[in-house]
Amino acid sequence: xxxxxxxxxxxxxxxxxxxxxxxxxxxxxxxxxxxxxxxxxxxxxxxxxxxxxxxxxxxxxxxxxxxxxxxxxxxxxxxxxxxxxxxxxxxxxxxxxxxx
Amino acid sequence: xxxxxxxxxxxxxxxxxxxxxxxxxxxxxxxxxxxxxxxxxxxxxxxxxxxxxxxxxxxxxxxxxxxxxxxxxxxxxxxxxxxxxxxxxxxxxxxxxxxxxxxxxxxxxxxxxxxxxxxxxxxxxxxxxxxxxxxxxxxxxxxxxxxxxxxxxxxxxxxxxxxxxxxxxxxxxxxxxxxxxxxxxxxxxxxxxxxxxxxxxxxxxxxxxxxxxxxxxxxxxxxxxxxxxxxxxxxxxxxxxxxxxxxxxxxxxxxxxxxxxxxxxxxxxxxxxxxxxxxxxxxxxxxxxxxxxxxxxxxxxxxxxxxxxxxxxxxxxxxxxxxxxxxxxxxxxxxxxxxxxxxxxxxxx
Numbered sequence: 001x002x003x004x005x006x007x008x009x010x011x012x013x014x015x016x017x018x019x020x021x022x023x024x025x026x027x028x029x030x031x032x033x034x035x036x037x038x039x040x041x042x043x044x045x046x047x048x049x050x051x052x053x054x055x056x057x058x059x060x061x062x063x064x065x066x067x068x069x070x071x072x073x074x075x076x077x078x079x080x081x082x083x084x085x086x087x088x089x090x091x092x093x094x095x096x097x098x099x100x
Numbered sequence: 101x102x103x104x105x106x107x108x109x110x111x112x113x114x115x116x117x118x119x120x121x122x123x124x125x126x127x128x129x130x131x132x133x134x135x136x137x138x139x140x141x142x143x144x145x146x147x148x149x150x151x152x153x154x155x156x157x158x159x160x161x162x163x164x165x166x167x168x169x170x171x172x173x174x175x176x177x178x179x180x181x182x183x184x185x186x187x188x189x190x191x192x193x194x195x196x197x198x199x200x201x202x203x204x205x206x207x208x209x210x211x212x213x214x215x216x217x218x219x220x221x222x223x224x225x226x227x228x229x230x231x232x233x234x235x236x237x238x239x240x241x242x243x244x245x246x247x248x249x250x251x252x253x254x255x256x257x258x259x260x261x262x263x264x265x266x267x268x269x270x271x272x273x274x275x276x277x278x279x280x281x282x283x284x285x286x287x288x289x290x291x292x293x294x295x296x297x298x299x300x301x302x303x304x305x306x307x308x309x310x311x312x313x314x315x316x317x318x319x320x321x322x323x324x325x326x327x328x329x330x331x332x333x334x335x336x337x338x339x340x341x342x343x344x345x346x347x348x349x350x351x352x353x354x355x356x357x358x359x360x361x362x363x364x365x366x367x368x369x370x371x372x373x374x375x376x377x378x379x380x381x382x383x384x385x386x387x388x389x390x391x392x393x394x395x396x397x398x399x400x401x402x403x404x405x406x407x408x409x410x411x412x413x414x415x416x417x418x419x420x421x422x423x424x425x426x427x428x429x430x431x432x433x434x435x436x437x438x439x440x441x442x443x444x445x446x447x448x449x
């Protein structure tokens with residue numbers, strides 16, 4: 001019994017490591033998208049794209065998390081991506097101002 | 101800030117609100133529930149109007165988490181502000197008592213009142229030279245002559261002088277006589293006056309308007325602070341409620357509330373707070389027990405013949421008795437009041 005618990009916890013730790021890696025890979029992608037959006041003069045917040053992302057992940061969800069739970073989790077991931085893009089934009093603006 | 105959407109608000113309505121929040125500079129945390137969505141907005145500036153969001157379709161309510169004032173808030177400055185005027189420290193351990201007549205009426209009256217309040221332990225002389233009254237036909241004050249008389253009496257008795265400034269044109273003149281500017285309840289939202297007092301290098305006491313919320317009152321203090329004057333104290337003087345037995349309802353709870361929200365000293369005015377002489381002492385005792393940093397009390401040598409506010413002015417003997425009681429109450433909450441020994445003399449009352 002105790003050994004099972006240890007094993008499962010180890011598995012969670014490994015999965016968490018993968019999650020952090022994947023989340024960061026996703027964030028790096030979002031940052032790159034943010035840079036392209038700025039170059040093309042597009043707004044950071046694009047609700048239709050966010051809806052598309054949620055539809056997409058729902059299509060791949062086989063549980064045990066239900067669709068609402070997936071939605072809430074991805075909403076948080078998207079919130080953080082938006083935050084990251086905003087910070088990157090500020091940094092770029094500041095750097096531009098300094099140059100000028 | 102938290103924006104609560106209505107039950108069954110559409111996705112489009114939620115997206116609209118998110119777009120507005122982002123435009124205002126906030127980071128948005130969306131939380132979708134079974135029935136309704138709640139949006140948490142963090143960052144951004146303090147200067148926004150929640151009404152801009154409340155009018156959007158699908159929004160049920162908007163709650164601000166940060167205060168709209170900054171310099172006046174405890175989160176900006178955690179230590180209590182202590183205002184020092186020579187040897188008088190307002191906002192420290194000692195409860196500072198300001199006392200004197202409502203208005204300066206004559207040299208003799210001011211002298212008698214100043215001598216009486218000094219003997220009882222007051223540190224600051226109060227008294228008005230320009231009196232804004234509810235009726236334009238009531239006594240309107242002695243003007244500059246009154247200021248001269250008040251300052252002379254204060255100097256003779258080693259008291260500081262607090263007096264009311266009513267408009268911009270008086271700042272320069274009153275500034276030559278006063279140690280503390282008082283902004284009256286009726287002027288609490290005279291923002292041009294407050295802004296100008298922000299440039300003054302004399303402490304300012306902002307009285308609470310009769311229908312002002314604590315937030316509005318702190319925003320008034322913020323005007324003075326934002327102008328560059330750090331020496332601001334607040335004064336609770338009663339608010340208008342449905343009760344008519346007393347002139348105003350003295351809001352003692354405002355004292356601890358403001359002390360939690362702000363670092364500024366809080367003075368209590370039980371005279372205007374109740375408008376009745378026999379209620380002044382109980383409310384003064386309660387205010388000190390509640391933690392007020394000071395009191396401002398009307399004391400008149402002959403209140404029955406006072407030209408203004410006689411009904412709420414204490415007799416010198418009553419003030420003396422009150423001070424003796426306060427000297428027992430203050431130590432119970434770790435404060436002191438009038439440290440030097442006071443000469444005991446009879447007033448013949």
